[in-house]
Amino acid sequence: MKTKLPAIAAILALLGLAFTLWPEPKPRGFDLAAFGRLPVLADGRLKPMDSVARNTLLLLQGRQRVSTPDGHSLTPHEWLLTVLFQPGEADTYRMIRIDNADVLSLFNLAPADGDGGVRFAFVQLRPGLAELDRQAQLAEPVDAGERTAFQRAVEELREHLLLYDHLKFSLQAPDSPDFSVLLASAAQLPASRPIFETMDSFSVLRVVPPAPGTAEWRTAGRSLLASAALGLGVDPAVRQYTAMGRAWVAGDPVAFNAVVRDTTAGLNAAFAPVMRKCTLEALFNRAEPFYSSLILYVIAFLCAVVSWLKWPDVLGRTALGLMELAFVLTTVGIVARMWLEGRPPVTNLYSSALFIGWGAVGLCLILERLDRRAVAGAAGSLIGFSTLVIAHHLSLSGDTLEMMRAVLDSNFWLATHVVTVTIGYASTFLAGFLAIIYILRGVLTRSLDQATADSLARMVYGIVCFATFFSFVGTVLGGIWADQSWGRFWGWDPKENGALIIVVWNAVILHARWGGLVRQRGLMALAVFGNIVTAWSWFGTNMLGVGLHSYGFTSAAFYGLLTFVLVQVALIALALLPPGRWRSFRGAAI
Amino acid sequence: MNPPSFKSLLAGLASLRLTVFLLLLSILLIFAATLDQVHLGVWAVQAKYFHSFVVVTRLAGTPFSVPVFPGGYLLGGVLLANLIAAHFTRFRLAWKNCGIWLTHIGLILLLIGEGVSGLMQRDSQMRLDVGQTKHYAESFRDTELAVIDATNPAFDDVVAIPSVWVEEQAPIQHPLLPFTLRATAYYPNAMVRLRSTMTDAPAPVATLGDGAELAVQPAPVTYKPNENNWPTAIIEIRGTDGLIGTVLVSALLVSPETFTYQGRTWQVALRAKRDYFPVAITLQKFTHDVYPGTSIPKDFASTVRVRSDDGREDRQVRIYMNSPLRFAGRAFYQAGYDNNDRTSVLQVVRNPAWTVPYVACGMIALGLAVQFLIHLLGFARRRASAAVAQPNVS
Numbered sequence: 001m002k003t004k005l006p007a008i009a010a011i012l013a014l015l016g017l018a019f020t021l022w023p024e025p026k027p028r029g030f031d032l033a034a035f036g037r038l039p040v041l042a043d044g045r046l047k048p049m050d051s052v053a054r055n056t057l058l059l060l061q062g063r064q065r066v067s068t069p070d071g072h073s074l075t076p077h078e079w080l081l082t083v084l085f086q087p088g089e090a091d092t093y094r095m096i097r098i099d100n101a102d103v104l105s106l107f108n109l110a111p112a113d114g115d116g117g118v119r120f121a122f123v124q125l126r127p128g129l130a131e132l133d134r135q136a137q138l139a140e141p142v143d144a145g146e147r148t149a150f151q152r153a154v155e156e157l158r159e160h161l162l163l164y165d166h167l168k169f170s171l172q173a174p175d176s177p178d179f180s181v182l183l184a185s186a187a188q189l190p191a192s193r194p195i196f197e198t199m200d201s202f203s204v205l206r207v208v209p210p211a212p213g214t215a216e217w218r219t220a221g222r223s224l225l226a227s228a229a230l231g232l233g234v235d236p237a238v239r240q241y242t243a244m245g246r247a248w249v250a251g252d253p254v255a256f257n258a259v260v261r262d263t264t265a266g267l268n269a270a271f272a273p274v275m276r277k278c279t280l281e282a283l284f285n286r287a288e289p290f291y292s293s294l295i296l297y298v299i300a301f302l303c304a305v306v307s308w309l310k311w312p313d314v315l316g317r318t319a320l321g322l323m324e325l326a327f328v329l330t331t332v333g334i335v336a337r338m339w340l341e342g343r344p345p346v347t348n349l350y351s352s353a354l355f356i357g358w359g360a361v362g363l364c365l366i367l368e369r370l371d372r373r374a375v376a377g378a379a380g381s382l383i384g385f386s387t388l389v390i391a392h393h394l395s396l397s398g399d400t401l402e403m404m405r406a407v408l409d410s411n412f413w414l415a416t417h418v419v420t421v422t423i424g425y426a427s428t429f430l431a432g433f434l435a436i437i438y439i440l441r442g443v444l445t446r447s448l449d450q451a452t453a454d455s456l457a458r459m460v461y462g463i464v465c466f467a468t469f470f471s472f473v474g475t476v477l478g479g480i481w482a483d484q485s486w487g488r489f490w491g492w493d494p495k496e497n498g499a500l501i502i503v504v505w506n507a508v509i510l511h512a513r514w515g516g517l518v519r520q521r522g523l524m525a526l527a528v529f530g531n532i533v534t535a536w537s538w539f540g541t542n543m544l545g546v547g548l549h550s551y552g553f554t555s556a557a558f559y560g561l562l563t564f565v566l567v568q569v570a571l572i573a574l575a576l577l578p579p580g581r582w583r584s585f586r587g588a589a590i
Numbered sequence: 591m592n593p594p595s596f597k598s599l600l601a602g603l604a605s606l607r608l609t610v611f612l613l614l615l616s617i618l619l620i621f622a623a624t625l626d627q628v629h630l631g632v633w634a635v636q637a638k639y640f641h642s643f644v645v646v647t648r649l650a651g652t653p654f655s656v657p658v659f660p661g662g663y664l665l666g667g668v669l670l671a672n673l674i675a676a677h678f679t680r681f682r683l684a685w686k687n688c689g690i691w692l693t694h695i696g697l698i699l700l701l702i703g704e705g706v707s708g709l710m711q712r713d714s715q716m717r718l719d720v721g722q723t724k725h726y727a728e729s730f731r732d733t734e735l736a737v738i739d740a741t742n743p744a745f746d747d748v749v750a751i752p753s754v755w756v757e758e759q760a761p762i763q764h765p766l767l768p769f770t771l772r773a774t775a776y777y778p779n780a781m782v783r784l785r786s787t788m789t790d791a792p793a794p795v796a797t798l799g800d801g802a803e804l805a806v807q808p809a810p811v812t813y814k815p816n817e818n819n820w821p822t823a824i825i826e827i828r829g830t831d832g833l834i835g836t837v838l839v840s841a842l843l844v845s846p847e848t849f850t851y852q853g854r855t856w857q858v859a860l861r862a863k864r865d866y867f868p869v870a871i872t873l874q875k876f877t878h879d880v881y882p883g884t885s886i887p888k889d890f891a892s893t894v895r896v897r898s899d900d901g902r903e904d905r906q907v908r909i910y911m912n913s914p915l916r917f918a919g920r921a922f923y924q925a926g927y928d929n930n931d932r933t934s935v936l937q938v939v940r941n942p943a944w945t946v947p948y949v950a951c952g953m954i955a956l957g958l959a960v961q962f963l964i965h966l967l968g969f970a971r972r973r974a975s976a977a978v979a980q981p982n983v984s
Contacts, residue, residue, distance in 0.1 A: 517610060
């Protein structure tokens with residue numbers, strides 16, 4: 001039984017993964033998955049309705065599930081359909097997250113009024129909207145970097161409420177007469193132009209595919225304005241969405257599914273490549289490969305750690321197998337994202353987190369093959385897990401497949417500079433995490449024998465060499481990109497400085513080692529400090545809010561970074577304990 | 591006590607401890623400079639931390655400045671000396687060291703190249719409206735005092751005086767000028783206002799030109815990247831027979847002050863320092879695309895016509911993001927836009943050492959790759975021989 005553990009774990013994991021691909025159930029008979037695959041142009045790119053629903057919910061409330069006032073739980077699709085076609089109903093759902101107590105008091109609300117203490121309904125907020133606007137106007141002239149936490153929270157909430165409110169104008173106007181009646185006769189259209197104009201100016205979704213011979217996706221409002229002006233019939237797409245809305249409101253799944261089927265068939269014929277991408281993206285959203293990997297990394301990490309104390313062979317193999325599976329899964333996820341975006345793997349902070357985890361785990365799989373002590377396996381699964389958690393938090397700030405700003409729009413440099421420098425980050429972190437294992441095992445347990453210690457020291461040294469090379473080459477490629485696009489090789493921009501500090505720090509480690517200034521313990525302490533240096537370059541520099549690279553301002557991450565730094569400092573202090581205080585190899589010079 | 595011998599000095603200079611110490615100091619310097627960018631902006635930080643021998647800080651509440659840390663030139667210079675000394679004393683030329691040699695020579699080249707760039711690089715900016723032609727770019731930080739003999743309508747004779755003379759209020763005398771100039775007041779940043787619009791207008795500070803109508807309001811120097819400083823000065827002009835008059839010059843004023851002296855028409859202006867080049871550049875078209883339904887910039891591009899003064903070049907070029915024009919020893923790149931997309935802003939960089947980092951970094955990257963591969967092969971060989979010596983019994 002014991003020896004079969006790796007195989008059993010693998011089968012269970014595969015079954016779990018197969019379950020994530022299982023088709024979605026049809027609530028009350030509505031084929032919502034098919035609705036979720038319909039394409040729409042939003043945030044400058046074509047994406048499925050499914051992504052609109054999920055990303056908007058993540059942005060507004062930090063989770064995808066919505067609870068209704070009567071205690072039901074809605075899927076993102078049900079929520080989106082309600083917002084689009086029954087906005088009055090959607091306004092009663094508590095799904096707008098407010099964490100800042102001062103902001104909450106603008107609305108005379110207390111945490112007890114919210115779902116989970118933080119989520120509030122639009123109807124609850126409506127009386128305070130004028131005051132929110134006034135506060136936002138007061139905050140506006142203040143430089144973004146100098147705003148207080150309250151001012152930032154006000155700006156953010158206002159943006160979220162605008163996004164939510166504008167969503168209601170995508171397919172009809174919230175207080176307009178019944179759209180299916182309104183659109184029934186072409187003669188009525190001109191009289192409704194003000195409604196269509198409002199819809200066009202507010203709508204964030206462009207649902208109407210380009211007419212033959214044109215390339216522009218339009219809002220329903222724009223399309224209806226054209227119909228009214230030219231005396232043309234209503235565009236089929238607008239008609240279909242109106243019919244979907246009517247069937248949804250009437251609770252008629254047969255009619256709803258029929259319209260969705262017709263719409264899909266029409267789009268499949270005319271926009272096959274778009275539909276392929278939207279279908280894959282919806283599947284990707286549902287399967288959540290990164291979430292599955294996250295769970296696998298946790299289990300692999302636990303198996304690896306326990307293997308140091310008990311059943312080294314069986315648990316070590318289980319850990320390695322699960323880690324390999326999670327690695328394959330993240331690879332599939334990253335490749336799917338690359339295909340959807342038509343870009344190299346790293347395009348923003350979110351994808352850098354994915355890629356750092358992926359690179360570190362890949363290196364660990366090689367190290368584990370060279371030396372099967374489940375040490376690299378533990379470090380790799382821990383980094384894999386941590387980076388996926390970071391990625392999850394970054395995904396809360398909106399669409400992670402966002403469009404590239406003009407200055408970054410170069411696949412060649414994204415593929416070379418960004419990928420190389422990210423591998424440099426990944427390997428510097430890996431050296432640091434291996435060192436953490438050395439320190440914790442050495443100080444707290446008796447399990448670190450001389451052979452394992454030497455093996456860990458060799459790994460850390462090798463990975464530092466690797467990290468030096470990749471962070472140097474990556475930084476230089478960044479310099480060349482800067483020279484090509486901005487006319488200077490080096491500009492002392494915060495992000496550039498951060499990368500340079502990583503290179504110099506790795507050089508310090510190597511020179512200190514070569515010069516005999518440090519031995520194993522010192523090497524480990526230096527490698528842990530590498531974690532601080534890398535975390536600073538990755539996140540800290542963006543928090544300064546200055547420079548050409550300040551594209552991912554993440555103020556909420558500040559306390560996370562601070563905690564991380566403090567933990568690393570504590571670990572370095574542990575490493576500096578005299579060898580006599582270590583539980584492993586007492587008194588030996590290390 | 592004997593003075594230390596040259597050899598022991600060299601050994602001390604070549605020590606690895608010194609290398610590690612210097613590298614740590616560099617990290618601290620870079621980190622402090624990064625943090626200070628929030629307050630000073632990137633240009634002031636470069637001058638204070640990197641293009642300097644010592645970093646000086648003003649003691650709070652006093653006019654005294656004290657050195658607090660070695661600057662970029664000093665640290666870079668000592669690192670260079672350390673590296674060169676190490677190669678004279680410790681390293682021998684051998685195949686197993688070839689990666690280190692390559693890396694270190696590349697590094698020496700890089701440090702020298704950065705030093706040269708720091709001293710020689712000139713950045714300026716070119717604002718072009720559609721249809722406009724210019725022969726020059728303008729510095730965004732440095733100003734110059736231009737004294738122009740505009741008597742002949744066909745051409746101007748320009749004497750450009752570096753603004754340091756104005757800042758130090760030194761007397762200015764030039765063989766082409768029949769008078770001397772001297773600043774009696776200088777403000778690194780100031781607003782200029784019409785005296786008639788002010789309720790409590792001060793007495794006029796200038797006697798010549800429009801300056802008599804204007805008043806100067808000094809302002810604190812700004813380091814924000816999106817704000818400008820407007821240097822302003824009062825200049826006293828003296829001929830052989832005494833004071834001719836005083837003029838108010840400011841980078842804020844668009845047109846120069848004019849006066850006549852001994853039958854010739856003169857103009858004086860404090861203007862952005864110009865970098866003239868032997869090429870005429872005409873902006874033919876500017877485009878600015880965004881992603882549909884968003885304000886995220888997708889592309890901005892200037893189509894320009896480039897004509898060299900010697901008549902050998904006359905062509906059309908498209909300058910856009912990640913694709914600059916290299917011409918006449920300068921790089922012209924698309925930096926921004928203004929005026930509802932009717933004005934294109936090009937950044938113009940002149941750096942004679944721009945190719946050095948390419949060569950240096952190529953050498954370093956190759957050196958690192960070679961050295962680490964040598965390590966890796968050695969490790970693999972030891973592992974293989976260990977495996978032969980201790981055959982796996984299980």
